[in-house]
Amino acid sequence: MAAVLDDPVGASLDGRHAHLARRVGRAATYLPDVSTFATVPPDPDAAAWNDLARLLGRGALADLFSSPATPPPDWEPVFTLDGFQLLWPEDHPAAAAPEAVELGAADVPEMLDLAARTRPGPFWPRTREMGTYLGVRENGTLVAMAGERLRPPGWTEISAVCTLPEARGRGHAARLVTTLAARILARGDRPFLHVAEKNTTALSLYERLGFEIRRPVTFRGFRIP
Ligand SMILES: CC(C)(COP(=O)(O)OP(=O)(O)OC[C@H]1O[C@@H](n2cnc3c(N)ncnc32)[C@H](O)[C@@H]1OP(=O)(O)O)[C@@H](O)C(=O)NCCC(=O)NCCS
The missing domain is CATH 3.40.630.30 (Gcn5-related N-acetyltransferase (GNAT))
Known part of the structure; x- marks a missing residue:
């Protein structure tokens, strides 16, 4: 049951926060001013990262929350913060x-x-x-x-x-x-x-x-x- 906590952003946007979601293809994020958290499917391919880029726009911050997925190499790291769930x-x-x-x-x-x-x-x-x-x-x-x-x-x-x-x-x-x-x-x-x-x-x-x-x-x- 705790497995949904591995991608809590995606699991929220797919369910009880669907009314707060914006989507392109397989990428999703929250409405502006609600949250910057964004999600791509586990083990995203190049198309999924393209979906996220189109959703958020060039030069935008992709706030991946706790996702371990690695974006393409030209996506510049902005912040890294270690924590606990x-x-x-x-x-x-x-x-x-x-x-x-x-x-x-x-x-x-x-x-x-x-x-x-x-x-x-x-x-x-x-x-x-x-x-x-x-x-x-x-x-x-x-x-x-x-x-x-x-x-x-x-x-x-x-x-x-x-x-x-x-x-x-x-x-x-x-x-x-x-x-x-x-x-x-x-x-x-x-x-x-x-x-x-x-x-x-x-x-x-x-x-x-x-x-x-x-x-x-x-x-x-x-x-x-
Ligand atoms: C973390 C935070 C919310 C705690 O708020 P708080 O109302 O002081 O919390 P409480 O009074 O319930 O408990 C604070 C703890 O500090 C102790 N404490 C005692 N005097 C204190 C003081 N003057 N200032 C802060 N903590 C004190 C309390 O006894 C308690 O310790 P315990 O948990 O071992 O019993 C507050 O420090 C804060 O706003 N920090 C910045 C924002 C933040 O980091 N939020 C958490 C994000 S995950």
């Missing part, structure tokens, strides 16, 4: 916290600002449409958030976990992640997430909450010639 164990319970509030379209400017100040990973104006995003406010200010991103069959990824520096260490992230996990489990999915290898604060938080490492991953992006 973690899974919520089967039958591991999660309790929802009452202070988490659902964030809507009107909250997007504050969510973008929070993401820009904390850098939890990519977050765009329409990323919220990928799932449910929850936040915590202190005196009206959004100080922490977390949300749902990739959605392969049977799984929901927790993402954009972030807390303003002045509000850290109070358990906001822990409560937001467990609240999302409770919601995900209640609809029959299992939570998973990704974290950069160097982000030891987040990694130890996730492991303390019960997440277990499934595999190392490498996030890569290439410039299309």
